[in-house]
Amino acid sequence: NAGVMQNPRHLVRRRGQEARLRCSPMKGHSHVYWYRQLPEEGLKFMVYLQKENIIDESGMPKERFSAEFPKEGPSILRIQQVVRGDSAAYFCASSPDRGYATEAFFGQGTRLTVV
Amino acid sequence: AQSVTQLDSHVSVSEGTPVLLRCNYSSSYSPSLFWYVQHPNKGLQLLLKYTSAATLVKGINGFEAEFKKSETSFHLTKPSAHMSDAAEYFCVVPLGSSASKIIFGSGTRLSIRP
Numbered sequence: 156n157a158g159v160m161q162n163p164r165h166l167v168r169r170r171g172q173e174a175r176l177r178c179s180p181m182k183g184h185s186h187v188y189w190y191r192q193l194p195e196e197g198l199k200f201m202v203y204l205q206k207e208n209i210i211d212e213s214g215m216p217k218e219r220f221s222a223e224f225p226k227e228g229p230s231i232l233r234i235q236q237v238v239r240g241d242s243a244a245y246f247c248a249s250s251p252d253r254g255y256a257t258e259a260f261f262g263q264g265t266r267l268t269v270v
Numbered sequence: 271a272q273s274v275t276q277l278d279s280h281v282s283v284s285e286g287t288p289v290l291l292r293c294n295y296s297s298s299y300s301p302s303l304f305w306y307v308q309h310p311n312k313g314l315q316l317l318l319k320y321t322s323a324a325t326l327v328k329g330i331n332g333f334e335a336e337f338k339k340s341e342t343s344f345h346l347t348k349p350s351a352h353m354s355d356a357a358e359y360f361c362v363v364p365l366g367s368s369a370s371k372i373i374f375g376s377g378t379r380l381s382i383r384p
């Protein structure tokens with residue numbers, strides 16, 4: 156059973172481009188969480204999704220950021236028109252059906268660099 | 271509102287000496303508390319968790335933490351540091367009755383001197 160898979164591991168985008176971060180949860184997990192870790196800071200909750208539903212997006216910036224977790228395929232965190240301040244590590248986690256984030260397993264993260 | 275405060279952003283100890291990483295929490299009730307570890311270029315791994323059973327919790331790799339309600343603390347300790355312990359450590363508290371999201375402390379970077 157592979158762990159939570161995130162790709163790409165490193166992503167470089169120029170200002171104004173779009174960034175797409177993918178997360179494949181562990182087999183059997185239907186709950187996905189995205190967190191952002193800014194340089195020298197802790198992780199901040201962004202969004203919590205179940206299959207085809209956004210449950211809690213209270214940590215998502217109001218503009219340019221969106222997330223989805225379709226019925227088939229990985230969860231996608233999309234950042235439009237990236238800016239320098241979006242440079243960070245983005246972590247995805249998944250948990251089993253009970254949806255407890257405290258039992259979540261984390262991926263290795265995608266490090267986004269905006270140049 | 272629940273929150274966690276990690277008092278030290280960086281801790282450096284010599285190999286073989288004790289480790290103490292401090293965490294204080296703020297909650298209107300006895301929360302669940304967790305420690306996660308993040309090794310360089312790796313994902314986060316659950317180190318140990320407190321869920322209102324025993325106040326002294328043992329985790330992986332020889333780490334343990336003690337929940338002290340009177341001090342609102344959940345400090346992480348290890349009797350003897352190993353070089354492989356060098357990593358970032360996060361104190362964590364879940365938010366909400368269903369723990370649907372978790373709040374991370376700002377992290378403590380642990381360095382081990384040979």
